[in-house]
Amino acid sequence: MQSEKLEPVNYYVGIDVGTASVRAALVDQFGTVVAYEDHPVKIWAPQPDHYEQSSDDIWAACCTVTKKVTQGINIAQIRGLGFDATCSLVVLDSHFQPLAVNSEGKCNRNVIMWMDHRAAKQVARINETQHSVLCFVGGSMSVEMQPPKLLWLKENLQASCWEKAGYFFDLPDFLSWKATGVTARSLCTLVCKWTYSSEKGWDDSFWKLIGLEDLIADKYAKIGNEVLAPGAPVGNGLTSEAAKDLGLSKGIAVAASLIDAHAGGIGMIGTNVKGYNLPCENQSIASRIAVICGTSSCHMGISESPVFVPGVWGPYYSAMVPEFWLNEGGQSVTGKLIDHVVRGHTAFPELQTKAAASAQSIYTYLNGHLDLIKKSLPVGFLTVDLHVWPDFHGNRSPLADLTLKGMVVGLTLSQGLDDLALIYLATIQAIALGTRHIVETMQAAGHHVNTMFMCGGLSKNPLFVQMHADITGMPVVLAQEVESVLMGAAILGACASKDFVSLQDAMEKMGRVGRVVLPNHKDKRFYDKKYQVFLKLMEHQQEYKAIMQTV
Structure with a gap:
């Protein structure tokens, strides 16, 4: 009996550059992850609200993880490569070399991270203009978008950075350029973070109004004048240099990229x-x-x-x-907030010890500990008198208020593991209430x-x-x-x-x-009540701010 010949499987590589690590997956045509790897990337925080990275370090990590996930695979079966990344700002000179985004002149630190809030004054001035492009960002631009960061660079690093800059890339677009040598940008990044309109393109009046009219002079070549839909092939695919770096075949398709969250949506x-x-x-x-x-x-x-x-x-x-x-x-902040609350608690060393002894992660252990103390109640009811407002790093949505702070109501003198478990639970609930x-x-x-x-x-x-x-x-x-x-x-x-x-x-x-x-x-009635308290916390904080402004 003649055996049936199996068709070769096609594979695709996905590379995700997150906040603290680069991850890669080899995925087959049926949507199965065949191999996965991750590698850390460096973060510098030279002063409060300043967070920087290195595009060279990020690319090197991309190469490391890609080579690992493709080990043992016939690379001729790898048909395409896609990138996603955080919406961080990459600055290169006219020769595509890194430029320092800091006063120390450290050119290896040429990325202003998405979570960097150094441009708070600049974004406030941009929002005061009430320009029509702001209608497409919820009425108020975020400090995490790119125009305020560009304005900060012009106002603070005019000679050392702004005047020398040849290209400003959103990190996802930097990666597709690095892979293909093509400076085309993704519609996703430009529309979501730069005020580009998918129907009308760039609005000259906006850039003139905020003091960045110099970007218009070269027809926006520094920030993008060729735009591709996410998933569209970029140029002629992988260059020979990038193919060697990544351990892949020259010419395989490289897709116009996405911001990381948007890639999650697509996935x-x-x-x-x-x-x-x-x-x-x-x-x-x-x-x-x-x-x-x-x-x-x-x-x-x-x-x-x-x-x-x-x-x-x-x-x-x-x-x-x-x-x-x-x-x-x-x-x-969500994962970062949970980590901050748990690791900053007095009982954290005890939690670490007990979690390690039971061969569990700290969060698996905390979830089990909550089950032990809940008695006959649903676990969520343990926070009936403990409430958190989660905006420790300002509110992105739906209030778009960078000045809001975190709040905790219901603290006691307890410092034990039970107390840590309860504040952990209340923080998770606060994040879920924020989603609601x-x-x-x-x-x-x-x-x-x-x-x-x-x-x-x-x-x-x-x-x-x-x-x-x-x-x-x-x-x-x-x-x-x-x-x-x-x-x-x-x-x-x-x-x-x-x-x-x-x-x-x-x-x-x-x-x-x-x-x-x-x-x-x-449990709906309980969580409806928690939500009422949640909204009251926001109202009260705004009242406190108004009171203190009269001092």
Whole structure:
């Protein structure tokens, strides 16, 4: 009997540059992650609110992880490469060499990170202009976007940086340039972080009004005058130099990139959900919201027509899913906040010791400890008199108020492990309540979302996921492959390779449902009360600020 000849499997590499590490995955055409690697990248924090990185260090990490995930694979079967990254600002001179973004003149530190808030004064002045482009960023630009950072460089590093700069790249676009030698930018980055309009292009009047008219002189060559849709092939694919660096074949397709959160959206929001009895099953993809939660969290909602949501970025046309408008809510710190609260507690050394002794992560141990102290109550009810407002790094959405601070109400003199577990739980609940605040604001403006798709590091924490389901009242869908951001990057590479009809086709065929977490509707009244308190905390903080301004 003649054996049937098997068709060779096609593979795609997805590379994700996160806040503190670079990760890569080798993904097959069926959406299975075959190999995964990560590698840390350096962060410099020379002064408060200043966070810097090195583009050379980041690229070297990309090369390291890519070579590892492709070991033992016939590289001729690797058909495409996709990048995503944080929306950090990369500065190069006219010869593509790194330029210092600091007063110390350290050229290796040429990246202003997304979470850098040095441009607070500049963004306040930009928002005072009330220019019409601000309507597409929720009415108020964030300090984490690129125009205020560019203005800061011009005003603070005029001679050493601004005048010498040849190219300002969003980090995802720097990576596609490094791979292909083509300076084309992704529509995603320019629309979401630079005020580019997918319909009208750059608005000269905005740049003149904020004092950056010099960017117009060369027809925006420094910030991007060739724009590609996410997933479109860039140039002639991988250059011979980049192929050697990455251990891949010259000429394989390289996709126009995405911001990391948007890659997470691409990796899961188009998944086929038939048979899971979800409210979104027979509805438009616009009934889904993607929540990408790691160091920070992003909330991605799409619509067939533009929806303007106060304090929520967008609407951006085709910035994530082609031919859909995107709104992007966000929380500036989530994973970082949980880590800050837990590691700063007096009982943290005890937690470390006990978690290590039981061979568990500190968060798995804390979740188990909460189960021990809950007695007959649902675990969430333990915080009936402990409340947190989570904006320790300002509010991105839906209030767009950089000046807001964190709040904790209900502290006692207790310093033990029980106390640490409770503040940990209250912080997770506060983040979930913040998500509810964003979702309800989007729904009030015209979005019709009913199902949450969640990915990122925090989605691996079952308590975090359950609190989001219970507090929003929506089912949470977790992908079969937990690394949805990397899946999104690989889907970009698959789209660029032309192995799929469209980006949506690749999304549907490569994304798969893993698990569905349903809300405990019987606890709804408790969480409605917690939400009332949550909103009161915000009102009170604003009242306190008003009182102190009269001093």
